[in-house]
Every structure is written in C-alpha cells, then in structure tokens.
C-alpha cells in the first residue's frame with residue numbers, strides 16, 4: 657500500500673476508541689499521546705468529526721489524525737495532532753491519508769486555520785508553512801521550524817499566541 661487511494665478514511669466511532677489508543681501507544685514511546693487523546697475526548701476542544709482514522713482493505717484502523725479546537729489569540733483555529741500510525745504500517749501512506757482526510761473534513765466544516773507542532777520535513781507536504789512568518793507563536797520554546805500553520809481557504813492566517821486546549825498543557 658503506497659498511495660492514499662488504498663486507504664479508507666473516516667471519523668472515529670465509539671467502537672474505534674480502543675484501536676485508536678493502540679495506534680497511539682504503538683507509535684509513541686510513552687502513553688502520553690494516547691492519554692492526551694483520551695483526555696481531549698472529554699474536553700470542550702473535541703470535535704468528533706475531526707478525529708480521523710485510516711484503515712486498510714480489511715477495515716482495521718492503522719493510522720490516526722486528530723484536529724481539536726485551539727485559538728490564535730482570540731481567533732478560533734484547529735490544532736493538528738497527535739498523528740500516529742502503527743509501527744508496522746508507517747511510511748506506507750496511512751498517516752498522510754488520515755491527515756488529508758482530517759484537513760478536508762475541517763475545510764468542509766467551514767474551519768479556516770490549522771496549527772501543527774511537528775516534524776518540519778513532514779507537514780509542508782500538506783501545505784503547512786513556518787508559523788513565525790505570520791507572527792504565530794507559542795508560550796513555550798520550540799524550534800522555530802517545528803511550529804507550522806495552514807490556511808484551509810483564502811483567509812489570511814491570524815497572528816498571535818497559540819492557545820491550546822487544556823489537556824495539551826501548553
């Protein structure tokens with residue numbers, strides 16, 4: 657499986673919650689991200705339609721991408737992450753499929769802006785560019801290139817401080 661067309665993508669249902677936890681436990685070294693997803697699920701930042709998984713032809717979820725509500729100063733935006741793929745399926749397109757599906761669902765929902773803190777070699781392929789160029793910043797020190805932003809439409813990205821949902825602890 658190497659292209660997006662091989663992956664089924666859809667929003668999570670209650671039945672997917674254990675599989676999503678397994679994906680995050682497998683993809684990351686600690687349970688921090690899996691716990692974060694579970695904490696976000698009960699937070700006001702949670703938008704159910706924007707918790708997206710990718711599954712192979714057998715229907716088993718292997719990839720995951722989450723968008724939750726954040727703000728840039730007072731402007732509503734979305735925060736992308738965690739993004740995770742079961743180790744044995746990494747680099748086969750499952751992550752990209754989930755991320756693209758999440759961004760498309762967000763655009764369809766009328767969302768404008770997405771922020772991501774992550775690998776600067778990975779997220780530009782989805783259109784993300786360096787957030788500092790728009791005056792977008794965090795309250796914590798991170799490598800400048802790791803904070804990226806995307807406008808889902810023609811709206812101009814706002815400048816300001818990214819305020820994450822409380823479970824992120826940022």
Ligand SMILES: CC(C)(COP(=O)(O)OP(=O)(O)OC[C@H]1O[C@@H](n2cnc3c(N)ncnc32)[C@H](O)[C@@H]1OP(=O)(O)O)[C@@H](O)C(=O)NCCC(=O)NCCS
Pocket residue numbers: 683684719737738739740741742745746747748749750751752753774775777778
């Ligand atoms: C990062 C991750 C979600 C990407 O999903 P994926 O399905 O493995 O990646 P895709 O198949 O969609 O894309 C493959 C590309 O991603 C790149 N990539 C994968 N993991 C990467 C990483 N940790 N850093 C930078 N690039 C990475 C590959 O090098 C490849 O690049 P290429 O297309 O230029 O060859 C997945 O590898 C993963 O779960 N990694 C561990 C957890 C993690 O680091 N999550 C991101 C932080 S929130």
